[in-house]
Amino acid sequence: xxxxxxxxxxxxxxxxxxxxxxxxxxxxxxxxxxxxxxxxxxxxxxxxxxxxxxxxxxxxxxxxxxxxxxxxxxxxxxxxxxxxxxxxxxxxxxxxxxxxxxxxxxxxxxxxxxxxxxxxxxxxxxxxxxxxxxxxxxxxxxxxxxxxxxxxxxxxxxxxxxxxxxxxxxxxxxxxxxxxxxxxxxxxxxxxxxxxxxxxxxxxxxxxxxxxxxxxxxxxxxxxxxxxxxxxxxxxxxxxxxxxxxxxxxxxxxxxxxxxxxxxxxxxxxxxxxxxxxxxxxxxxxxxxxxxxxxxxxxxxxxxxxxxxxxxxxxxxxxxxxxxxxxxxxxxxxxxxxxxxxxxxxxxxxxxxxxxxxxxxxxxxxxxxxxxxxxxxxxxxxxxxxxxxxxxxxxxxxxxxxxxxxxxxxxxxxxxxxxxxxxxxxxxxxxxxxxxxxxxxxxxxxxxxxxxxxxxxxxxxxxxxxxxxxxxxxxxxxxxxxxxxxxxxxxxxxxxxxxxxxxxxxxxxxxxxxxx
Amino acid sequence: xxxxxxxxxxxxxxxxxxxxxxxxxxxxxxxxxxxxxxxxxxxxxxxxxxxxxxxxxxxxxxxxxxxxxxxxxxxxxxxxxxxxxxxxxxxxxxxxxxxxxxxxxxxxxxxxxxxxxxxxxxxxxxxxxxxxxxxxxxxxxxxxxxxxxxxxxxxxxxxxxxxxxxxxxxxxxxxxxxxxxxxxxxxxxxxxxxxxxxxxxxxxxxxxxxxxxxxxxxxxxxxxxxxxxxxxxxxxxxxxxxxxxxxxxxxxxxxxxxxxxxxx
Numbered sequence: 045x046x047x048x049x050x051x052x053x054x055x056x057x058x059x060x061x062x063x064x065x066x067x068x069x070x071x072x073x074x075x076x077x078x079x080x081x082x083x084x085x086x087x088x089x090x091x092x093x094x095x096x097x098x099x100x101x102x103x104x105x106x107x108x109x110x111x112x113x114x115x116x117x118x119x120x121x122x123x124x125x126x127x128x129x130x131x132x133x134x135x136x137x138x139x140x141x142x143x144x145x146x147x148x149x150x151x152x153x154x155x156x157x158x159x160x161x162x163x164x165x166x167x168x169x170x171x172x173x174x175x176x177x178x179x180x181x182x183x184x185x186x187x188x189x190x191x192x193x194x195x196x197x198x199x200x201x202x203x204x205x206x207x208x209x210x211x212x213x214x215x216x217x218x219x220x221x222x223x224x225x226x227x228x229x230x231x232x233x234x235x236x237x238x239x240x241x242x243x244x245x246x247x248x249x250x251x252x253x254x255x256x257x258x259x260x261x262x263x264x265x266x267x268x269x270x271x272x273x274x275x276x277x278x279x280x281x282x283x284x285x286x287x288x289x290x291x292x293x294x295x296x297x298x299x300x301x302x303x304x305x306x307x308x309x310x311x312x313x314x315x316x317x318x319x320x321x322x323x324x325x326x327x328x329x330x331x332x333x334x335x336x337x338x339x340x341x342x343x344x345x346x347x348x349x350x351x352x353x354x355x356x357x358x359x360x361x362x363x364x365x366x367x368x369x370x371x372x373x374x375x376x377x378x379x380x381x382x383x384x385x386x387x388x389x390x391x392x393x394x395x396x397x398x399x400x401x402x403x404x405x406x407x408x409x410x411x412x413x414x415x416x417x418x419x420x421x422x423x424x425x426x427x428x429x430x431x432x433x434x435x436x437x438x439x440x441x442x443x444x445x446x447x448x449x450x451x452x453x454x455x456x457x458x459x460x461x462x463x464x465x466x467x468x469x470x471x472x473x474x475x476x477x478x479x480x481x482x483x484x485x486x487x488x489x490x491x492x493x494x495x496x497x498x499x500x501x502x503x504x505x506x507x508x509x510x511x512x513x514x515x516x517x518x519x520x521x522x523x524x525x526x527x528x529x530x531x532x533x534x535x536x537x538x539x540x541x542x543x544x545x546x547x548x549x550x551x552x553x554x555x556x557x558x559x560x
Numbered sequence: 561x562x563x564x565x566x567x568x569x570x571x572x573x574x575x576x577x578x579x580x581x582x583x584x585x586x587x588x589x590x591x592x593x594x595x596x597x598x599x600x601x602x603x604x605x606x607x608x609x610x611x612x613x614x615x616x617x618x619x620x621x622x623x624x625x626x627x628x629x630x631x632x633x634x635x636x637x638x639x640x641x642x643x644x645x646x647x648x649x650x651x652x653x654x655x656x657x658x659x660x661x662x663x664x665x666x667x668x669x670x671x672x673x674x675x676x677x678x679x680x681x682x683x684x685x686x687x688x689x690x691x692x693x694x695x696x697x698x699x700x701x702x703x704x705x706x707x708x709x710x711x712x713x714x715x716x717x718x719x720x721x722x723x724x725x726x727x728x729x730x731x732x733x734x735x736x737x738x739x740x741x742x743x744x745x746x747x748x749x750x751x752x753x754x755x756x757x758x759x760x761x762x763x764x765x766x767x768x769x770x771x772x773x774x775x776x777x778x779x780x781x782x783x784x785x786x787x788x789x790x791x792x793x794x795x796x797x798x799x800x801x802x803x804x805x806x807x808x809x810x811x812x813x814x815x816x817x818x819x820x821x822x823x824x
Contacts (some may be wrong), residue, residue: 048668048671048673049668051669054665054668054669057665057668058654058657058665059659061656061661061665062654062656062657063656065656065657065697065791066656138652139653140650140651140652140653141653141654143613143618143648143651143652144648144651144652144666145668146616146617147616147617147618147641147644147646147648148616148641148666148669148670149638149639149641149642149669149671151670207824230821327619328613328619329619329620330576352681428682507677
């Protein structure tokens with residue numbers, strides 16, 4: 045009789061099936077198709093694309109910033125490969141499937157290994173794309189076959205280590221956070237803000253400030269020294285070493301052996317430690333018994349109730365605020381957008397045209413924030429809307445409450461950011477600060493109207509819904525189109541965007557009465 | 561003839577929190593006999609699901625001992641898992657797999673030989689009326705269909721002992737009737753031992769040979785329905801259940817209106 049398949053292979057096969065469920069029709073041919081396309085990419089496309097910039101790239105690889113820059117690039121990719129499984133898990137932390145595994149005769153380490161291996165083919169595609177780019181750059185230098193092979197193995201070991209670490213952390217967090225609503229909320233909040241440090245690095249590269257900084261030998265030496273401790277860097281030094289010693293592996297023999305050996309030891313050690321941690325990653329033991337409790341209403345909610353005119357509408361508005369503000373996920377969305385704007389100002393701002401960031405970029409970013417804030421209206425499902433539909437004059441009160449909520453959240457944020465950013469402009473005057481604030485508040489208020497209208501016209505009933513992403517893209521794009529049409533003339537732009545917003549809101553109010 | 565106790569616990573306990581102040585299961589002494597259908601009843605949060613998880617080796621007990629078919633749940637958990645099937649109360653499903661693929665996966669997890677597995681999956685899918693939808697993704701299944709698929713998954717390795725946590729709660733009357741008949745058949749014809757938790761008293765009354773009532777983690781009554789009614793001096797299982805676990809006093813039911821009426 046045939047021996048049963050190892051359990052990690054059963055789990056890996058299942059994971060692969062889950063990830064390829066969208067392409068079930070071509071699943072049997074998918075590996076051949078992927079390998080074929082990757083071969084075309086590595087052999088033809090990557091060299092052709094790299095060929096366009098080959099001279100600059102070769103100069104770069106032989107320059108003194110090369111090691112530090114390659115270290116940073118590999119570090120970024122390493123972090124990305126680590127974060128990706130974590131954010132994927134945190135976005136939708138579910139522990140229900142754990143019971144299936146825990147009730148079955150399977151070791152937690154087999155489940156963990158299976159999850160890792162099941163996802164590996166997709167990470168392998170990304171590794172091939174990245175390694176293909178690097179080999180396309182280095183091949184014209186005349187690297188020998190052994191050097192090329194070592195470089196490819198370096199990429200594979202580095203990034204699969206990162207994927208493994210991410211998979212282990214994701215499993216631990218899932219068990220830790222997934223059992224309570226509060227934990228799941230924390231997970232969703234973390235998933236978003238975790239991306240900010242990576243975005244900061246990316247912006248610093250895009251803005252060119254990173255290359256300038258690294259041109260200073262002292263700074264690049266410091267970066268090398270710091271990053272040199274991280275396993276993601278060990279391969280970078282080998283790669284750049286090869287570029288300087290073409291076809292002569294013995295010239296960097298000991299160094300290669302040390303770095304490369306260290307990388308392999310790191311991979312094996314992280315694999316071993318991860319498998320040891322697997323028991324903690326798969327457990328249904330409760331993590332907390334402390335239930336979240338609502339505090340008595342403080343001054344903030346009293347002010348909101350007052351701003352809502354008191355009475356039953358004031359109570360309704362306070363309820364909207366509580367339901368919104370008690371989700372960390374919502375707060376993290378605000379932090380993310382504000383963080384993004386700050387990073388843009390730091391790394392991408394043009395000192396020659398400071399107003400550009402304040403009056404043209406910021407409104408577009410705030411329009412995304414508007415969708416995040418008021419788009420929440422449908423994200424908890426249709427049932428929430430039906431509560432309003434059932435109540436007398438419910439639809440009107442929903443629209444009014446959500447509009448007011450959106451304005452009360454967004455206006456203080458935009459006023460603060462606009463004021464601070466304008467004050468930082470050396471030529472700023474009180475008039476320019478007040479004018480900027482006035483224009484931005486009018487635009488943001490229009491965006492709230494527009495975003496609410498769109499969110500109800502094209503409702504997203506779950507955070508995963510594609511409609512939500514569509515709305516997040518449409519609102520700033522509409523703003524951008526109106527900006528172009530108005531020729532950046534605020535006297536024209538503000539009324540136009542208000543007009544579009546009101547039209548959307550009117551259409552939405554009609555649709556909301558008919559949603560089924 | 562002596563009846564063999566296939567599930568046996570002595571002082572089985574599961575405590576949580578600092579100093580174990582939360583007693584999810586507290587000193588459970590229980591015997592479930594081979595071939596019987598045993599029902600565990602209790603209010604929400606009384607410890608039913610924790611008991612099922614303990615007896616399936618999913619969580620570790622704080623104290624006491626328990627065996628399932630002679631296997632110690634603490635040190636022989638894999639053996640316990642092999643001989644039990646579990647339908648959990650709120651289990652997860654792989655939405656992106658088809659019904660067939662899911663059962664294939666579950667069969668592989670429980671080491672069902674491949675030559676048996678395909679045929680068994682087909683039989684189970686036919687039995688539960690899911691054969692026409694075998695290649696549809698689970699995300700498109702109704703909650704009743706999902707429940708049927710999970711019952712099929714619990715049966716995939718043909719275990720001698722079945723734990724069913726709320727097996728009929730999400731099913732329509734027709735599917736519920738089928739599942740009840742299946743449970744009867746599994747017990748009577750196939751000789752399975754069934755440990756069932758349910759809120760639906762008529763279902764428990766109809767299917768179970770004996771029942772246990774658990775409240776605040778403690779088993780407060782065990783016996784046949786008649787024995788429990790006799791113990792409590794009641795005329796129905798519902799009355800016995802309320803007598804043992806407590807309920808709202810009738811004259812308090814409309815108390816919330818009185819002040820409003822008085823003030824208006």
